[in-house]
Amino acid sequence: MIDLRSLQTFHAVALLGGFHKAAEKLHTSQPAVSARIAQLEQQLKGRLFERDKRGCYLTTQGRELLNYAERMLALETEMVEAVAGRKGLSGTVSLGASDTIVHTWLSDLLKLLNQEYPEITLDVVVDSTANMTAGLTDCTLDIALLMGPVNAGNAENLPLCSYPISWIKSPDLEITSDPPSLLELAAYPIITFARNTRPYWQLKEMFAREGVHKARLFSNSSLSSIVRMAVDGIGIAAIPEHVVLEEIASGKLHVIETPYEMPVMSFTASFTERADMPLNRIVAQLAQKVAAAYWRV
Numbered sequence: 001m002i003d004l005r006s007l008q009t010f011h012a013v014a015l016l017g018g019f020h021k022a023a024e025k026l027h028t029s030q031p032a033v034s035a036r037i038a039q040l041e042q043q044l045k046g047r048l049f050e051r052d053k054r055g056c057y058l059t060t061q062g063r064e065l066l067n068y069a070e071r072m073l074a075l076e077t078e079m080v081e082a083v084a085g086r087k088g089l090s091g092t093v094s095l096g097a098s099d100t101i102v103h104t105w106l107s108d109l110l111k112l113l114n115q116e117y118p119e120i121t122l123d124v125v126v127d128s129t130a131n132m133t134a135g136l137t138d139c140t141l142d143i144a145l146l147m148g149p150v151n152a153g154n155a156e157n158l159p160l161c162s163y164p165i166s167w168i169k170s171p172d173l174e175i176t177s178d179p180p181s182l183l184e185l186a187a188y189p190i191i192t193f194a195r196n197t198r199p200y201w202q203l204k205e206m207f208a209r210e211g212v213h214k215a216r217l218f219s220n221s222s223l224s225s226i227v228r229m230a231v232d233g234i235g236i237a238a239i240p241e242h243v244v245l246e247e248i249a250s251g252k253l254h255v256i257e258t259p260y261e262m263p264v265m266s267f268t269a270s271f272t273e274r275a276d277m278p279l280n281r282i283v284a285q286l287a288q289k290v291a292a293a294y295w296r297v
Contacts, residue, residue, distance in 0.1 A: 002040065002043055002044075004072065004073070004076055005036070006036045006039060006040050007040075007069045007072055007073065008026070008073065009022065009026065009033055009036040009037065010036070010037060010040055010048065010062075010065065010066075010069055011066070011069045011070065011073060012025050012026055012033075013033065013037060013049065013056065014049075014058055014062065014066050014069075015139055015274070016138070016139050017055040017056060017057075018055045018056060019033045019034055019037070019056065021138075021139075021140075024140075025139070025140070027092065037049065040065075044061065044065065046059070046061045047059050047061065047062075048061055048062035048065060049062055074278070090119035090120060090121075091119075091120065091121070091277070091279055092120075092121040092122070092123060093120060093121070093122055093123070093142050093143065093277075093279050093280070093283055094123045094125065094135075094140065094141045094142045094143075095122055095123065095124050095125070095141075095142065095143055095144075095145070095283065096124075096125045096126075096127055096131075096132040096135055096136075096141045096143070096144035096145065096146065097124065097125070097126055097144070097145045097146075098126070098127075098128075098129060098132075098145060098146050098147060098267065099126060099222070099223035099224075100163060100223065100239075100240060100243060100265060100267070101145045101160075101267065102126055102223070103223055103224075103243040104163075104242055104243060104294060105290050105291060105293075105294040106124075106145070108290045108293070108294065109286060109287055109290045110122065110124075112286055112289075112290060113283065113286060116286070117279075117282070120279060125141065128194065128196065128197065128221065129146045129147045129148075129197065129198075130196055132144040132146045133146070133150050133152055133270075136150060136152065136155055136270060136271070136272065137152045139272075142271060142277055142279070142280050142283075143269060143270070143271040143280050143283050143284055143287075144269075144270050144271070145160065145267060145268075145269055145270075145287055146267060146268065146270060147197075147198060147265055147266065147267055147268075148266070148267060148268030148270050149268050149270065150268070150270040154272055154273070155270050155271065155272055156270070156271055156272065156273060156281075156284075157268040157269070157270045158268060158269045158270075158284045158285065158287070158288050159266070159267075159268055159288070160267040160268055160269055160287060160288060160291040161266075161267050161291045161292075161294070161295060162264050162265065162266040162267070163240035163242055163243075163264065163265045163267075164240065164262050164263070164264045164265075165192075165199055165203070165238050165239060165240055165262045165263045165264070165265065166238075166239070166240060166241040166255050166256075166262065167185060167236055167237075167238060167255065167256035167258060168230050168236065168237040168238075168239060168241060168244060168248075168253050168254070168255060168256070169188075169230065169233075169236045169237070169253065169254055169256055170230060170231060170232070170233040170252070170253060170254075171251065171252075171253075171254055172233045173188060173233055173236065175256065178257075179256070179257055179258045179259055180256065180258065181210075182206070182207055182210045182212045182215070182258075182260065183210070183212050185215075185236055185256070185258075186207065186212050186214060186215035186216070188235045188236045189216045189217075189218045189234060189235030189236070190203065190215055190216065190217045190218065190235060190236055190237075190238055191218045191220060191226050191229050191230060191234065191235045191236065191237045191238070192217060192218070192219065192220070192226065192237065192238040192239065193219065193220070193221075193223075193226075193239070194219050194220065194221040195219045198263070198265070199238070199263050199265060200217065200219055202263035203217060203238055203263065204217060206260065206263070216235075218234075218235060223239065223243060226239055227239070227243070227244055227247065227253075230244075230253060231247060231252050231253060236256070237253075240265060241255050267291075269283070269284035269285075269287040269288060270284075271283075271284050
C-alpha cells in the first residue's frame, strides 16, 4: 500500500529537482528520502526519476504519478478541513519577509497565525527582495512578503500595502530652509536601503534629475542600523516613516517635509499554488488581512 508520506516525499523531489533539496525541505535525511523513493519504485515496478550530475528528472512513469500525487495531497487537505476545520491543518511554512514588514506588522501576522492555526510551524527568513524571489523560484521559500510583484514562474501576488519613503532626521541636524531643497539635504549623508534595491536607485535618479550629482548615498541592508544611524545624527534617512513611528512620537526623529514626489515601496504576498502546500494561500490571505488592519490603526 502506498502511503501519503511517500507521495509527499516523491512530490518534494519532483518539485525541487533533487534528493538533497527535498530532504532539507522535509526536515529529514537524504538516505530517508532515497529509501522512500526506492520503496515507491519497487511498489510501482519502475523508475520514477532519472539522475545525473545536475539533479534528477521525472521519467514517463514519474510524470504520470505526479498527477495522482497532487490530486491525493489536495484531497488530504480537503479531508482535514472538512473534518477538523482549518485548525487541523499542520505543516511547516517557510515565510520570507522584508525588513520593512518586520518593522511594521509582521509580529501581528505571526500572532494571528499562531491563534488560528496552532499546528503550523513557521521558518521565518528576513532577506532582500532579490533573494526571496530566487527562494520562491527554487521552492526554498513557500511565501514571501516583499516588494513585488514577482513575475517568475507561476507565482501569484496578493497586494499588501504601500509605503512612501520619507526624509527622516535627528533633531540635532540643523536644516534652515523650510522646505529644504535636495541640494541642502545632500549636504548630509543620505542613509537608505542596499544598492541592489529599487528605492536606492530611485533616490539616486531623483538627485540626478535635480542636478545634484554629489549626493552621498550610504547604502545599508539593515533597517535597524539605518534607524540607529539616523538617531545618532550621522545623516538623513530615506525610509518609510511607518518604521519609525515610535521614534517620531518620542521626538528622537523628525520627518522633513519636502515638495518632491517620493518613491513608493509596494509590497505583495507572493507564493506558488501547490497541492502539497495549501497553507501558502492561507498565510498570504492572512497577511492581507493584517496589513489592512495595520493601516486602519
